[in-house]
Amino acid sequence: MTPAPPVLVAVIGPVEPALLTAWTAHYRALGITAFHLAFHFPDHVPGPWRDHLLTAVGELGITPATVSTGPWHEHTNSELRDHLREQAGPGWHLLADSDELLTFPAPLGEVIVTAERAGRVVVGGLMLDRVTPDGRLAHWRPETGLDRAFPLGGHLTHRLLHGDPRKIVLVHAGVPVASGNHRAPGHKPDPGALACVHHFKWRAGVLDDLRRRAQNFASGNWAEHTPAVRDEAGRLLDHVEGHHGRIDVADPRLGFRRVTLDQLPAGWAAEARTIVTRWRPPAANPRR
Template sequence: MLSAPTALIAIIGPVEPALLTAWTAHYRALGIEDFRLAFHFPDHVPHAWQHQLVTTSRDLGIVPTKISTGSWHEHTNTELRDALREQAGPGWHLLADSDEFHTYPAPLAEVTAAAESAGRQVVGGLMLDRAAADGRLAHWRPETGLDRAFPLGGHLTHRLLHGDPRKIVLARSGVPVASGNHRASGHKPDPDALACVHHFKWRMGVLDDLQRRVEKFTAGDWAEHTPAVREEASRLLDHIDRHHGRIDVADPRLAFRRVTLDQLPTGWTAEARTIATCWHPHATTSHR
């Protein structure tokens, strides 16, 4: 017997209202109807921005489950996410950050049905970082669209930043998921059915966010479990400095190429399987 319809669980930070609108449309097109969102705003975010985002959510027909402000400790996301999952109840939970747009190898109902038939309680994904054609951290307009503004997809997160690119994108309600949605202890996703997690983080404004993250974690104003998040942010800032304010999309290690949200990248199944099964924490980075 198939489970109840999937609920989307997400913590929304101070993103552009247009991104929230595009994100919501993307998941509605995948068949999501139940959105369980919590908004969290660090103290530096202007009240007008907070109000605009919450208003946008309501205009989209989504009433936030929780709105909070204050420090963005490493455990903040996890605690808010787990509270949302508890409220969502039984069934499948789709886990996505507000800059993550999933592309699946089949319709969502078929993906969860296949996992259930195989006795699996999680579905995995692999991050593919999206970038502008020239590597700039670009501003984008809704009329342009994300695919046109950020047409390239590559492996920035793990090959340059030494971050974990693996994601748990769907989990049964009773399955605990680690911080950052990277793992679910005791549960292995099918390596031949990994979703593509298009990661639209590298937009205008992200450098200020990363610099603030480094400063707050270093000073101890925001609590961290390991230095991994801070180290990843520092690596990106260093890379951008060396390349005159851009991501080096021509670096063959990063494998940037043109991709779109409406289909899996060419050769994705084998590529994602290889990366997911071979990835291990970098020697100098703690495993989150």
């Protein structure tokens, strides 16, 4: 018996309507029919931008569960996500940020059946950062498509930024998930069946967002639990400053190569297993 599709749960910030449209189409193609979305807008976001995005989501046939404005404290995303999960009810929840498009090793229904037969209540994924051919943080046009605009996938997040690349992408209702969807305390995903979390964060405007985030956390305007977010932002800003405003796609540490959303990268199962099983939080967070 094919299980019911999971409910997609996501907290959305001030992204481009075109990205939201592509994101929604991707998940509908995977079989998602129920979207539980919260929109949160920091105070600096102009009203017309907010209104334009909310109009766009309405045209996609989705009614947001909640819309809020104000500081984006480190706990804001988790609180909104957990409220959405309570509303979503029983069954499986798919967790994906608005810049994360998932590719699974099998159709979504099969992934869930396999997890249930193994007695697992979570399914994991590993982030693969998507960038332009030359590493520029570029605007993209909807008609170009994400795969053509950002054809390279590599391991920027954990090899350069020292961030946690692990993700919980499917979780059963009632199972708590940590901040950032990185872990489900007490539950381990199958490391041999990890989804690829295509991470389309590195677009035009992200540097301003990172600077603003670092400044607000440092000043105390936005509450933080640890300096990890600021540290990761600083590493990325230092990197692009040292490479003429670009990500160094030729750096062999980062492993950039051509990938697409319609299939897992070559050798993904072994590569992802190795990274997930070996990854440990950095003992300290110096920029390097």
